[in-house]
Each structure stands twice: as structure tokens, then as C-alpha cells.
Amino acid sequence: MSRxxxxxxxxxxxxxxxxxxxxxxxxxxxxxLAFTDYSLIRPTHWVGLDNFRYIxxxxxxxxxxxNSVVFLLMVPFVQVGALALAVLVNNQLPGIRLFxxxxxxxxxxxxxxxxxxxxxxxxxxxxxxxxLLLFRLVDAPVGWLSHDGIALFAIMFVTMWRGLGWYMVMYxxxxxxxxxxxxxxxILDGANRWQRFWKITVPMLRPTIAVCTxxxxxxxxxxxQEVDVLTQGGPMNSTFTALYYAxxxxxxxxxxxxxxxxxxxxxLLCIGIALLCLRWLKPKHR
Amino acid sequence: MKKLAHYLVLCAIALLCVxxxxxxxxxxxxxxxNVFAFPPTFWPKAPSLDNFxxxxxxxxxxxxxxxxVFIAACTVLWKLVLCSMAAYPLARMRFRxxxxxxxxxxxxxxxxxxxxxxxxFITVTKLSLVDTYTGVILPNVVTAVAILLLKxxxxxxxxxxxxxxxVDGASEWTIFTRIMLPLIAPWLATVGILTAVEAWNEYIxxxxxxxxxxxxxxxxxxxYLRGTFGSSTRVIAAGTILTILPTLAAFxxxxxxxxxxxxxxxx
Numbered sequence: 001m002s003r004x005x006x007x008x009x010x011x012x013x014x015x016x017x018x019x020x021x022x023x024x025x026x027x028x029x030x031x032x033l034a035f036t037d038y039s040l041i042r043p044t045h046w047v048g049l050d051n052f053r054y055i056x057x058x059x060x061x062x063x064x065x066x067n068s069v070v071f072l073l074m075v076p077f078v079q080v081g082a083l084a085l086a087v088l089v090n091n092q093l094p095g096i097r098l099f100x101x102x103x104x105x106x107x108x109x110x111x112x113x114x115x116x117x118x119x120x121x122x123x124x125x126x127x128x129x130x131x132l133l134l135f136r137l138v139d140a141p142v143g144w145l146s147h148d149g150i151a152l153f154a155i156m157f158v159t160m161w162r163g164l165g166w167y168m169v170m171y172x173x174x175x176x177x178x179x180x181x182x183x184x185x186x187i188l189d190g191a192n193r194w195q196r197f198w199k200i201t202v203p204m205l206r207p208t209i210a211v212c213t214x215x216x217x218x219x220x221x222x223x224x225q226e227v228d229v230l231t232q233g234g235p236m237n238s239t240f241t242a243l244y245y246a247x248x249x250x251x252x253x254x255x256x257x258x259x260x261x262x263x264x265x266x267x268l269l270c271i272g273i274a275l276l277c278l279r280w281l282k283p284k285h286r
Numbered sequence: 287m288k289k290l291a292h293y294l295v296l297c298a299i300a301l302l303c304v305x306x307x308x309x310x311x312x313x314x315x316x317x318x319x320n321v322f323a324f325p326p327t328f329w330p331k332a333p334s335l336d337n338f339x340x341x342x343x344x345x346x347x348x349x350x351x352x353x354x355v356f357i358a359a360c361t362v363l364w365k366l367v368l369c370s371m372a373a374y375p376l377a378r379m380r381f382r383x384x385x386x387x388x389x390x391x392x393x394x395x396x397x398x399x400x401x402x403x404x405x406x407f408i409t410v411t412k413l414s415l416v417d418t419y420t421g422v423i424l425p426n427v428v429t430a431v432a433i434l435l436l437k438x439x440x441x442x443x444x445x446x447x448x449x450x451x452x453v454d455g456a457s458e459w460t461i462f463t464r465i466m467l468p469l470i471a472p473w474l475a476t477v478g479i480l481t482a483v484e485a486w487n488e489y490i491x492x493x494x495x496x497x498x499x500x501x502x503x504x505x506x507x508x509x510y511l512r513g514t515f516g517s518s519t520r521v522i523a524a525g526t527i528l529t530i531l532p533t534l535a536a537f538x539x540x541x542x543x544x545x546x547x548x549x550x551x552x553x
Contacts, residue, residue, distance in 0.1 A: 005382055007458040008375035012387060015372035015428045022425040023394045026405035033405070040411070088296060093289070101541055102300040105307065108537045109530060110487035110505040116512065116526050117306040120313070120519065127309050127326050165303070222400040225490055229509070243400060250404045251494055263401035274396060 027267075034260040051261035055245075060233075061262055064240040067152055068266070071220040071241060074156045078216050079209070081160070082167030087197075089168070090175045100172075104165040111162075115229025118158045119145070122230075145231055148238035155226050155239055162226075163219065167212050174208035175201070214277045218270050242266045307530070313523035314338070337524035341511070344521075347528060349500055350507035354486055354532075357422055357503050361485040362478045364427040370474065373433050374462050377440035378448065394430045407494055421495040422503075426485065432477050439473035440466060479540045486533055504529050 034051055038044045055061040089100050106114070121128050122144035129141040144154040178201055186196045202209075224244035231239045233248060240248070243266050250259025309326070315333040341347055375381065376388055406425055415421030443466060451461045467474070486505070493506045502510065511525040 004375075004379045004458075008379045008381040008384070011371045011375045011458075011462070015368045015433070016387070016390075018368065018424065018428040019391070019394060021409060022406055022428075023397065023399065023402065024390070025409065026402035027397055029408075030401070030405040040408075085299065088292065088299075093292070097541070099296045099300055101538065102304050105534070105537070106303055108483050108487065108533050110489055110508075110533070112489045112505050112509050113526050113529050116508065116522060117310050120310065120523070121306055125326075127305070127328075130326050161303070224400070228490070246401070246404065247490075251407065256404060256408070259404050263404060267397070267401050271396070 030260050031264055033257055034264040036257055038257050038260075039254075047257075051257045052265075055258055055262050055265075060237055060240055061242065061245050063237055064242040064245040064262075065265070067238075067240060068221050068223070068242040068269075070152060071156055071159075071223055072217060074160050075213065075216045075220055078160050078163050078167060079213055082164050082212070083171050083205075083209070085164065085168045086171035086175055087201075090172055100168075103168055106162050107165040109162070111225045112229050114158060114162060115226070118154075118161075119230060122154055146235055148236045151231050151235060151239045155223075155230055158230065159220070159223055159226050163216070167216065170208060170212055171205065174205050178204045210277070214274055217273055217277060221266060221270055221273070242269075310523045310526050313520055314527045315524075316520055337520045338528065340521050341525045341528060345507065345511060345525065346500060347504075347507070347525065350502055350504040351532075353419075353501060353507075354503040354505065357419060357488075357492070358482045358485040360419065360423050361426055362481045364423065365429070365432055365481050366474055366478055368428050369432040369477070370436050370467065370470075371462075372428070373436035374440055374466060376433070377437045378443075378466075379458075391430050391433055403491060403494060406491075410495060416495060417497055417501065418495075419501075422492045423485075425491065426488070432481070435477055436470065436473060439470040443469050476543045479536065479543050483533055483536060486536075 033044075035046060035048060036044045037047050037050075085103060089096055089103070120126055123129075124141040124143055124146070126144075128144065129138070132138045133141065142150065145151050182200055182204075183196060186200055191199065222243050223241050224247050227233060227239050227241055227244040228247070233240045233244060242262060246259040246262040246266065248259075249255045249262065309328065312327055312330050314337055315330045315335070316327060317332055317334050317336060372391075376384065376391075402425075410416055410421045410425075413421075415424070447465055447469075448461060451465055456464070486503075488503075489505045492503050496502055496506065499507070499510060508525055508529045511522045
């Protein structure tokens with residue numbers, strides 16, 4: 001054992017211990033418990049796929065899973081929006097830093113406050129309906145959070161509102177790493193703005209687009225905090241997401257095995273989609 | 287002309303981002319009506335701080351505030367200590383198992399951590415950490431992102447400095463605390479600020495671990511306002527503003543840390 005080995009492990013041990021207890025253990029133990037009838041008071045028995053059978057026969061989980069898939073619709077909007085925003089603020093106009101800050105403020109706001117503010121905004125007599133009525137875009141106030149066909153989309157919008165600035169910063173950093181001389185060479189060759197964007201900028205941003213898209217897909221599948229602070233799954237269970245079902249079952253109703261089975265499914269979905277995205281988005285060989 | 291259009295688009299989006307904050311603020315300083323007055327007020331008439339006083343009078347806001355400060359400070363401190371300790375050998379030492387450890391840490395980036403909270407709740411219960419700040423803080427003090435950032439920072443330190451210290455007979459611990467840590471101070475600040483805001487804003491986990499209202503952090507306590515005041519949205523709005531202010535101040539103060547590379551890259 002080299003002099004380094006002992007020192008290195010001593011340095012690493014505290015962090016690894018925390019990771020082991022709160023990151024690795026929950027994945028392993030949680031996957032196991034999803035196949036049992038675990039409760040805090042009885043001895044545990046292996047029940048095979050019972051929990052999975054239960055949740056898939058349960059309307060709330062199936063709705064949640066479907067809603068989680070619907071949530072993926074926001075991914076292209078967030079990504080295209082964030083990239084466009086990054087392009088818009090990637091210049092030296094006066095006051096541009098103020099705009100960057102404004103776009104980032106929602107990112108650093110706690111979800112509970114976001115829930116309260118957007119609860120106000122979405123209220124039937126809230127600012128949103130007022131503006132829409134003012135410009136005659138709707139005839140009657142819309143029940144953004146109280147109509148079961150709309151509430152989920154309202155939540156998706158809030159998630160987008162919160163996420164846009166974060167992805168904008170990622171794209172901005174990547175944009176600024178695009179070498180200026182490539183752009184200059186293209187200008188000399190007579191390429192217009194649009195051509196330069198598609199032929200130079202987008203290919204250069206490919207790795208960032210890949211990473212951001214994956215993160216955004218995973219975030220959409222794992223959405224549940226916004227649901228908790230805005231609608232708590234209602235109206236008529238229309239805003240249950242798969243992970244919110246897990247949260248609701250596990251911590252509000254203390255049905256941990258069912259909750260773990262649900263989160264097991266979400267995990268599988270996340271890992272599967274992450275792998276798929278990685279394959280699709282891997283830089284092509286040139 | 288083109289510039290004007292550019293600014294108009296920027297203003298429209300900025301309005302969408304900032305408007306909910308503005309409207310909440312206007313409601314918070316209003317003395318009559320509430321959020322649901324029709325037509326809503328978008329500019330304060332006869333502003334006053336009465337609603338803020340009302341919040342302080344009815345809700346232990348200062349206690350929530352103190353709890354949040356405590357949680358954020360401890361999370362930052364422990365994260366900087368543990369993650370920099372973990373990052374140092376990964377960056378600068380050759381030892382058996384290095385690749386494996388690094389792989390495991392990377393794996394936590396891919397694993398969906400949001401699904402961990404159920405088992406973590408069991409763990410925290412078994413360790414008798416329910417209703418303790420340790421229970422709130424501990425699961426958050428080691429993150430792969432922090433380790434990766436600090437590892438990057440350590441890799442930029444010139445090898446000569448380390449070699450010189452080793453020749454002088456300095457122990458690894460001395461090298462780490464006396465040479466490495468001071469040199470990566472800007473990175474420690476970056477990770478620290480990001481962590482502080484994250485910890486300050488964390489909502490689900492503290493609401494799971496904590497059950498006594500006196501121990502709530504601000505992010506959880508602010509929802510308590512909604513239950514207590516029901517329809518008095520002016521007071522709720524005031525409480526909301528009070529919750530945001532510290533984060534907003536920290537953010538504006540440390541803007542360049544949040545958007546690292548955004549200004550520097552145009553050289």
C-alpha cells in the first residue's frame with residue numbers, strides 16, 4: 001500500500017459514508033422493499049410483484065404515470081425557449097446583465113413561495129385572468145387550477161417558468177465558448193445570421209443541448225414538488241404525477257411498499273430514457 | 287430599430303419572469319383590498335408596512351428565519367469540509383480504487399435522487415433523527431456536483447507547490463489545509479453560495495423531517511401562513527416577500543458566482 005493510499009481513503013471516508021447511507025442505500029434497500037410488505041411495525045415478507053400489481057390496477061398511479069408522460073411535453077418548449085433566450089442575452093447591450101438577472105430570479109426562489117405566488121396568479125380572480133379578460137382573449141375567467149383538464153398544464157407552465165433561467169445560463173456559457181473566429185470566417189464566406197446559427201452554433205452546442213435535454217426530461221418525469229404546493233394532486237386527481245403518487249402514498253398514507261414500487265417504476269423510466277437520450281444525442285462520427 | 291425590437295422581446299420575457307414577484311410585493315404593501323380584488327392593483331396606493339408587522343405579530347417568522355440560517359450555514363460548512371476532503375485525493379493522489387470511487391460518485395448524478403426520500407425517511411427514523419436539524423442537513427452535505435467542481439479546482443493548482451511542500455516534509459493534511467484550500471478559495475465561495483441558496487430554498491425534505499412548527503425553516507413555515515390566514519392574502523403576500531428577500535439579496539450580491547463564465551468568456 002502506497003503512502004498515498006491510506007491518506008486518500010482517510011480523506012474520502014466521511015463523504016463516502018454519507019453517500020453510502022443517503023444515496024446508495026436508498027436505491028438498493030428501496031428496490032428490495034418494493035417487493036415486500038414492509039411497514040415500521042410488522043416483520044417484513046417478500047410479496048413478489050404484489051405492490052406493482054396493486055399500483056398498476058390503481059387509477060391514481062396510472063393517471064400519475066400518464067401525467068408524467070404528458071409532462072414531457074414541456075421539454076422542447078423549455079429547451080428551445082432557453083436557447084433562444086441565451087442567444088438574446090448573449091451580447092453586450094447596455095443593461096443586459098439586468099435582464100439576465102431577471103430571467104434567473106425564478107430559479108433561486110423556493111418552490112413553496114412559487115406555489116403561493118402562482119396560486120395568486122392562477123386564481124379565478126387573479127392577475128392572469130384579469131389580463132386575459134382585459135384583452136378579450138377569454139370570455140369568462142378560467143379556472144387554471146380548479147379545472148381538471150387545465151390544472152396539469154398550469155403546473156407544467158410553472159415548472160417551465162422556474163426552469164427556463166437555469167437552462168439559459170447553461171446555454172449562455174456554451175455560447176460564449178464558441179470560438180469567435182469561426183463566426184468571422186463564416187461571415188467572410190457570406191453566411192447570414194440564420195445560416196451561421198444552424199451551421200456553426202447549433203453543432204457546437206450539441207453536447208450542451210444533449211445534457212440539458214436529458215436533465216430536462218428527467219426533471220419532467222420527477223416533477224412533484226410543484227404539485228404539492230399548487231394543487232396537491234387535485235382537482236379530481238387530475239394533477240397526480242407518478243412521483244407525487246409515491247410521495248402521497250408513502251408519507252401521507254404510510255403505504256411505503258406501494259410508494260417504493262411507484263418510485264421504482266419512475267427510476268426505471270428515468271434510467272431508460274436517459275440511456276435512450278444518450279444514444280440519440282451522442283455526437284455523430286464525422 | 288433592430289435593437290429596439292430586441293429590447294422589446296427582452297422586456298416582455300422579463301415582465302413574465304418578474305411580474306409574480308411584483309404583484310405579490312404590491313399586495314404586501316397595500317392596506318386594503320387583496321390579491322383577488324377585481325380589477326387587481328398593479329401599483330401600490332398608500333403603501334404601508336402594516337402587513338409585515340402583522341406577519342411578525344402572528345407567525346414566529348424570526349424563529350423560522352433563524353432556523354433557515356442555521357440549516358443553510360451548517361449545510362454549507364459541512365459540504366465544504368466533506369466535499370473538498372473527498373475531492374482532493376480524487377484530483378491529486380494516485381491510489382488503488384480511485385476509478386471505482388469516482389465512478390460511484392458519478393453514478394449518483396444519474397440515479398434519480400428524488401426517489402430516495404422514502405427510504406431516507408426510514409433511515410432518519412431508525413437513526414432517531416426525526417425532528418432534528420441533523421436529519422435535515424445530513425443527507426444534503428455530500429453531492430456529486432460539489433465534489434466534481436472542487437476536484438476541477440484542485441486540478442488547476444500547480445504541482446510544484448505540492449512537491450515543494452512534500453520535500454519540506456509537510457503531511458498530506460498540512461498540504462491540504464495550508465496550501466490547497468486557500469488556493470481554491472474562489473471555488474469554495476462558489477460552491478458555498480450555490481449550496482446556501484439550495485439549502486435555504488429546500489422545501490420537501492425539511493417538511494418531511496420536521497413536524498414541530500417552531501423548528502420549521504422559512505421555506506416550510508411560509509406555507510403555514512396560508513393555513514393561518516386563509517383569505518387574508520395581503521399578509522400571506524407580506525410573508526412571501528419576507529421569505530424571498532434574503533435569497534434575492536444573496537443572489538444579487540453574488541450574481542457573478544451564479545452565472546460563472548457568463549461575463550468572463552468574452553475575452
